[in-house]
Amino acid sequence: MIRQVSVFVENKPGSLMDVTSRLTEAGVNIRAVATFDTPEFGILRMVVDKPDEAKEYLTKLGYVVRIHEVMGVALEDKKGNLNQMLAILAKGELNINYIYSFIIRDGKEPVMVFNTDDFAKAEKVLKEAEVKIVEEADL
Amino acid sequence: MIWAKEETLPRAEIEKIQLERLKETVHYIYEKVEPYREKMDAAGVKPEDIQTLDDLKKLPFTYKADFRDHYPTGLFAVDKKELVRFHASSGTTGKPTVVGYTRKDLDTWLNNVARIACMGGATPDDIAQNAFGYGTFTGALGLQGGLEKIGAAVIPMSSGNTKKQIMFMQDVGTTLLIATPSYALHLGEEIRARGLDPEKDLHVHIGLFGGEGMTEPMRDEMHKVWGENFLCTQNYGMSELCGPGVAGECEQLCGMHINEDWFIPEIIDPKTEEVLPPGEKGELVVTCLGKEALPLVRYRTGDLTRLFYEPCKCGRTTVRMENLSGRADDMLVIRGVNVFPTQIEEVMLQIPEIGPHYEIVVERKNRLDVMTITVELVDDRLLDSYSKLSELEQRIKKGLKAQLGLATQIKLVAPHSLKRFEGKAKRVTDLRKDGL
Numbered sequence: 001m002i003r004q005v006s007v008f009v010e011n012k013p014g015s016l017m018d019v020t021s022r023l024t025e026a027g028v029n030i031r032a033v034a035t036f037d038t039p040e041f042g043i044l045r046m047v048v049d050k051p052d053e054a055k056e057y058l059t060k061l062g063y064v065v066r067i068h069e070v071m072g073v074a075l076e077d078k079k080g081n082l083n084q085m086l087a088i089l090a091k092g093e094l095n096i097n098y099i100y101s102f103i104i105r106d107g108k109e110p111v112m113v114f115n116t117d118d119f120a121k122a123e124k125v126l127k128e129a130e131v132k133i134v135e136e137a138d139l
Numbered sequence: 140m141i142w143a144k145e146e147t148l149p150r151a152e153i154e155k156i157q158l159e160r161l162k163e164t165v166h167y168i169y170e171k172v173e174p175y176r177e178k179m180d181a182a183g184v185k186p187e188d189i190q191t192l193d194d195l196k197k198l199p200f201t202y203k204a205d206f207r208d209h210y211p212t213g214l215f216a217v218d219k220k221e222l223v224r225f226h227a228s229s230g231t232t233g234k235p236t237v238v239g240y241t242r243k244d245l246d247t248w249l250n251n252v253a254r255i256a257c258m259g260g261a262t263p264d265d266i267a268q269n270a271f272g273y274g275t276f277t278g279a280l281g282l283q284g285g286l287e288k289i290g291a292a293v294i295p296m297s298s299g300n301t302k303k304q305i306m307f308m309q310d311v312g313t314t315l316l317i318a319t320p321s322y323a324l325h326l327g328e329e330i331r332a333r334g335l336d337p338e339k340d341l342h343v344h345i346g347l348f349g350g351e352g353m354t355e356p357m358r359d360e361m362h363k364v365w366g367e368n369f370l371c372t373q374n375y376g377m378s379e380l381c382g383p384g385v386a387g388e389c390e391q392l393c394g395m396h397i398n399e400d401w402f403i404p405e406i407i408d409p410k411t412e413e414v415l416p417p418g419e420k421g422e423l424v425v426t427c428l429g430k431e432a433l434p435l436v437r438y439r440t441g442d443l444t445r446l447f448y449e450p451c452k453c454g455r456t457t458v459r460m461e462n463l464s465g466r467a468d469d470m471l472v473i474r475g476v477n478v479f480p481t482q483i484e485e486v487m488l489q490i491p492e493i494g495p496h497y498e499i500v501v502e503r504k505n506r507l508d509v510m511t512i513t514v515e516l517v518d519d520r521l522l523d524s525y526s527k528l529s530e531l532e533q534r535i536k537k538g539l540k541a542q543l544g545l546a547t548q549i550k551l552v553a554p555h556s557l558k559r560f561e562g563k564a565k566r567v568t569d570l571r572k573d574g575l
Contacts (some may be wrong), residue, residue, distance in 0.1 A: 004520040010552050038317050043522050062555040066522035098526060134485070 002072040007044040019044055019058070021062045024079040026057040034100030047076070085096070140262060142254040142289070145400040146455045150448070153456065156400045158192050164188045165198070168434050171216035174209055175201075175436065180189030195403065203231055206516045211237040217432050227275040228378040231479045231544060233263055235275070238378050241431040243459050248381045251398045255387025258396060258453075259347045259372035261292030261315055263476060263532035268307060268343075269324070270318040271350065271475070272298040276380025278350050278475070285384065287554045291315065294460035298322060308341050315345040320353035320361065320373065338366035345369035347441075349383050349477030352463040356573040357486065358392075367469025375460065375474065378437060380425055385410040386460055391452050394459030401428050404458060405437070406446055408465035420445045422467040423460065437564045441468045450543055469567060471501060473508045478543055483512060486538040492518035492531055496557045502570045511548040512539070 009015040023030060023046075024095065032047040047070075048054050055065045127136060145156070166186040168175040178199040179185070188197055205214060207230050212219070227235040240248065260265065260332060267286045271279035273295060283293045294307055301506075304326055307313060316323060320413055323346055330337055337343060346361065346369060353361075353373040361371045375385035375395050386395035397404050402425050402474050406415045409422040423442045427435040444459045471478045480499060494515035501510050503563050514535065521527040532549050539547045 006519075008519075008522055008551075008553055010556070015546065041528070043528070044254055064516050064519045064522065064554060066469065066519040068523060127458065 001069040002047055003067055004070045005046045005048055005051050005054050006066045006101065007046070007058060009042050011038065011040055011042055016044060019063070022061060022063075024055055026053060027068065028057070030053045031102060032102040034098065036096065045098070047102070076137060078103045140257045141454060142257040143250070146396065146398075146457055148180050148400075148456060153399050154480070155194060157428065158401055160400070161192065161195065161403065162186075162189055162426055163425065164430075164434055164436065167216060168436060172214060172434065174205060174214060174436075179565065181408075181563040192403070195437070198426075198437050200412070200424065200439050201435055202439050203441070205292060206236040207231060207300055209232060210234045212239065213429075214435075215239055216434055217241055221524065222432055225275070225279045225376050226280070226382060228277070228353070229477045229479065229482065229543065231481050232485050233482065236379060238277075238381075239432040240381075244381070244430055244432050247429065248281065249284035249288050249385055251381065251384035251401060252281050253287075254398055255374045255384055255396075256282070256285050256289055256291075256390040258387045258392060258455075259374065260345045260370045261286060261289055261291055261347065265289075265291040265345065265349075266294065266311060267291050267312050267315040268294045268296050268311075268313040268316055270296050270298050270316065270322060273541060277376070279377045280380040281376070281384060282349075282446050284349065286315075286317075294409040300428070301326060305330055305333065305335075308343060309335075312330040312342050314342050315347065317347045317349075320346075320348040320357050320371075321349040321351065321474070321508065323348060323371070324357065324360055324364060327361070328506060331364065335367060336366075338392065339366070344369055346543060347387075348373045349375065351472040352574065354462065356575055357423045360575060368373065373462070375442075375463075377440060379433075379435060380427055380440075381430070385425070387454060389442060389451060389453040393451060394461050395449055395461055396444075396451065396455050396457045399457045402426065403428065404443070404446055404460065409439075409443075412511050417446055417448050420461075420464065439467075441470055442467050443467055447535065451482075461462075471499075471546055471567065471569065473501060476543065476545055478510070478545070482542050483539065486535070486542050487514060489538065490531075490535060492521060493535070495553060496559070498557055499567045500570065501568070503575065504554060508571070509548060510545065511550055513552055513557060514529075515554045516551045517554055 007019050009019060020030065029049040030046055031049065034045045035042045050073050058065045084107050158451055169179055169186045173480055182199045188194060191264060221241050222239045224240040224245055226238045230236045235532045240511045269279055269491040271282060271285055273279040283295060284567060286293050292365040292396060294313065296304060328339060343365065348525060358371060362369055370390060372388035376381055376385040384398065386397040388395050407413060407424050410417055415421045420443060422438045423444050425438050425440055442463050443465045450456045451459060469480050475549060483499065484499065487493060488495065490538040495516045496515055498513040499510060501508060530553065535549045538548060
């Protein structure tokens with residue numbers, strides 16, 4: 001089992017950055033992160049190296065923080081492996097509430113996937129900042 | 140058309156009627172209603188002390204809180220078997236404000252509504268579509284009864300269901316619309332959005348509006364939507380006083396004529412509680428005359444206005460009250476429903492997953508009021524899943540719907556993100572500029 005840290009965040013500019021910068025202050029390393037889009041608020045879910053310290057630090061600053069367990073499954077980087085795992089869970093009639101992937105991977109650059117209302121603008125600002133945009137074919 | 144001769148009496152005669160009825164009322168409440176007797180005794184005033192209209196100011200005020208303290212019928216002066224009707228409106232907290240009528244009260248009330256309907260141009264030939272919400276609210280049944288007294292035909296449509304409203308207007312030939320001004324604007328725009336021109340394609344030419352104030356910019360909009368010749372007036376009342384029928388605008392549009400033979404208005408400074416001279420702005424205080432079931436003396440309406448005593452060009456001599464210019468307290472009017480922040484607070488305090496702080500924002504979107512309440516989440520267990528968070532949202536909405544009878548928007552935010560106040564909190568932001 002893996003312990004996951006969930007933080008309540010509002011859907012407004014900078015709210016995710018507020019959490020990540022606080023964790024940086026606390027010396028906590030984020031290994032994986034996920035949010036899902038809802039109009040008003042979100043739950044930021046993270047796997048970090050020091051969950052207890054993360055919760056204590058953020059709670060002290062007024063965040064609503066929850067630690068709970070999730071299951072981790074190692075997947076080889078091979079075609080159909082995710083599908084195979086999902087098939088096993090489906091066959092067992094297990095419902096998956098959410099799924100996300102690690103951004104820190106050995107030997108390869110981590111990939112962060114995000115969704116925004118204005119992709120054209122996002123692409124423009126990222127290119128201006130010389131950030132490498134990974135296309136589907138590059139994965 | 141002027142409905143009653145009392146509307147045109149010389150001032151001295153109006154005052155004679157008022158004084159006579161005031162004396163009766165004061166004896167009546169002292170004898171029949173214990174809370175009044177206690178208040179008068181505490182203030183050291185006896186019914187015999189009221190000998191002139193000016194003596195009215197010796198009497199103690201009655202507050203909305205008195206309805207809560209003597210809930211539900213502690214302020215009633217008659218036995219329940221003499222009642223023929225109950226109505227109710229929102230209270231400052233969970234319990235509603237309950238009002239009652241004897242047969243005579245009902246008759247007086249509906250005659251007063253007939254007067255204000257005539258002021259607004261209604262005739263026996265009118266077909267009146269009543270888009271006030273039916274129920275315990277006094278507006279819908281009050282206007283229905285008043286228009287029926289005149290001889291107009293009433294369509295008891297109730298609020299909402301725009302498509303059906305328009306169908307009746309087209310098919311039955313509605314000539315008069317009863318609604319809140321914001322709903323009338325919304326309806327008019329929906330009609331235009333369907334490619335209809337109200338002036339050419341419909342017969343609606345009179346609007347009797349109430350439930351919330353109508354500003355002059357709203358009236359201008361009303362003419363743009365319903366046509367230049369649309370006669371739109373507003374009227375004033377509140378369930379504690381009887382419901383609609385306290386005052387109404389005539390076609391001169393220079394303030395709302397108060398039915399002075401049944402209501403004595405005063406304007407006071409809400410802070411010092413001193414009576415102000417005519418023409419000055421302050422809180423409207425109303426004494427009801429001749430009411431049997433629920434007599435009310437010096438009732439603090441909370442509405443801010445001014446009074447003008449000059450006779451009107453329409454021929455009526457009754458005093459006119461200016462368009463309301465706000466509230467002396469923090470009451471909000473949302474879609475014609477009175478809402479007190481204390482009612483909202485009561486719901487919030489019953490939900491442990493959220494903090495005690497909240498903010499209310501009221502906006503008008505597409506002509507209709509939208510109230511958004513922001514609350515702070517405090518319980519981390521809800522972060523297990525989105526469904527727990529949305530379940531909380533639904534639970535808050537349901538609680539508010541039960542309390543206020545209104546749909547609200549809920550916004551959950553992180554703890555400590557709402558502003559904290561030292562002293563009196565400013566929790567309400569009303570963004571409805573000029574009611575538009």
